[in-house]
Amino acid sequence: MDVIGYSITFFVSWWLILFMVLPLGVTTHSESDEEITDGVEVGSPVNANMKHKFKLTTLITICFVIIVGIVDYLDLISIK
Secondary structure (H helix, E strand, O other): OOOHHHHHHHHHHHHHHHHHHOOOOOEEEOOOOOOOOOOOOOOEEEEOHHHHHHHHHHHHHHHHHHHHHHHHHOOOOOOO
């Protein structure tokens, strides 16, 4: 695989892994003890912590792409 192949693998994997990481550690307003004010959706997260989730997603994706690169380099599975 060339640089474009790895870039596409990274981009697609990043989005897939992001959607797997998003529900981790989410507490909604209905699950918390806080009083719900007008205009707040009860199913919305109290603290989404998106910066941490983006970093975690990037780290997992980098590890995944490295594994894909090793498998491709050693020709363990023919991707061509």
